[in-house]
Amino acid sequence: MNEPALVLADEPTGxxxxxxxxxxxxxxxxxxxxxxxxxLISTHxxxxxxxxxxxxxxxxxxxxxxxxxxxx
Numbered sequence: 001m002n003e004p005a006l007v008l009a010d011e012p013t014g015x016x017x018x019x020x021x022x023x024x025x026x027x028x029x030x031x032x033x034x035x036x037x038x039x040l041i042s043t044h045x046x047x048x049x050x051x052x053x054x055x056x057x058x059x060x061x062x063x064x065x066x067x068x069x070x071x072x
Contacts, residue, residue: 003035003037004037005037005038006037006038006039006040007037007038007039007040008040008042009028009039009040009041009042010042011042011043011044011045012024012028012041012043013025013043013045013048014043014045018047021045021047021048025048025051028041028051029051039052052069053068053069054066054067054068054069055067055069
């Protein structure tokens with residue numbers, strides 16, 4: 001529970017307004033930087049996906065595309 005290596009997050013901002021969603025993603029990014037916790041985030045929201053350093057797109061349960069993005 002304390003400083004896990006991996007956190008699985010299914011639509012962590014799904015029911016939030018845009019500002020709150022941005023705040024959550026900033027918090028997750030800070031936790032990642034400070035503790036090296038890896039977040040695997042499932043989302044349909046392209047704005048949320050834009051915060052992530054890697055995108056894995058699934059189609060019918062199979063990996064369709066995997067893209068690692070440069071860190072900002």
